[in-house]
Amino acid sequence: MVFKDKVVWITGASSGIGEALVYEFVRQGARLAISSRNETELQRVKMQCPQQSEVEIFPLDVTDYEAVSQTAQAIVQHFGYVSVLVANAGVSQRSLVKDTGLDVDQRIMGINYFGAVAATKAILPSMIRQQFGQIVVISSVLGKIGTPLRSAYAASKHALHGFFDSLRVEVYTDNIKVTIICPGYVRTNVTINALRGDGTPLNKMAEETASGMSPEAFARRAVRAIAAGREEPIIGSKEVLAIYIKRLFPRLFSKLIRHLKFG
Numbered sequence: 001m002v003f004k005d006k007v008v009w010i011t012g013a014s015s016g017i018g019e020a021l022v023y024e025f026v027r028q029g030a031r032l033a034i035s036s037r038n039e040t041e042l043q044r045v046k047m048q049c050p051q052q053s054e055v056e057i058f059p060l061d062v063t064d065y066e067a068v069s070q071t072a073q074a075i076v077q078h079f080g081y082v083s084v085l086v087a088n089a090g091v092s093q094r095s096l097v098k099d100t101g102l103d104v105d106q107r108i109m110g111i112n113y114f115g116a117v118a119a120t121k122a123i124l125p126s127m128i129r130q131q132f133g134q135i136v137v138i139s140s141v142l143g144k145i146g147t148p149l150r151s152a153y154a155a156s157k158h159a160l161h162g163f164f165d166s167l168r169v170e171v172y173t174d175n176i177k178v179t180i181i182c183p184g185y186v187r188t189n190v191t192i193n194a195l196r197g198d199g200t201p202l203n204k205m206a207e208e209t210a211s212g213m214s215p216e217a218f219a220r221r222a223v224r225a226i227a228a229g230r231e232e233p234i235i236g237s238k239e240v241l242a243i244y245i246k247r248l249f250p251r252l253f254s255k256l257i258r259h260l261k262f263g
Helices: 016-027 039-048 065-079 102-130 151-170 215-227 238-248 250-259
Strands: 007-011 031-035 055-057 084-087 133-138 176-183
Touching (some): 007 065, 007 102, 016 215, 102 151, 238 250
Parallel strands (some): 007 031, 031 055, 133 176
16 A cells, blocks of 8 residues: 555546546545546546545646646645646547647647646645655657657657656655656547547547556556656557557658558
8 A cells, every 4th residue: 555645636537547546546545636627527536436535626727827836735735745746637639730720739738748747837846845756647658659640649748758857857856756657548538539620529439449458457557657656657558569669660660650540
């Protein structure tokens, strides 16, 4: 029970990976602060947790950066400290570069990248004062590679690696760990909620997502990796091989990616 009585703040906690992480951290005995834009769904998630568990709701839109700072202060005031921040809020994409409005690129970057950065900057001062903590960021296999129809999404995830790799070095002497998790396909509504070029949701479940790892299985592996303090765990099935092919055989990767079907 590594996380027993530790305080964990999870953004994007009302569904998918975030929701599964709530249940797994609660199972591990953690005290939870959960955030997302959908307060009704946060209430549902809280009701699914054992009655004796401590789960507090802090509704939040991570693109309202001033509200992010205020929420972090409220969480610290309520619990006294935060042991782990899980920056999970995010949105995916299904559109070609030529068909994607710049406002959609900015929206995806605002949620996936700046949302994680804002939450980190909001909670970091208290972690430095207390001289312990862990910042966990949910990236993606697409934080390491790029594929068609995911340009803005991949860009936002790539950006996380640059920022949080730098942060990891900066806060090492403050006893703060930084973990960047790269999921492969996880069976969530991520593709249903993915943005098309005009900013409207796709409203369609992709085949590869439907056949992906269950959120519960992902959460178990992710929490184990967080407990171990791993820097960049990659969690998925055969799709994670793309990272290693690109790293070791970049020209082969380029040829393969051109012939694969993406939807």
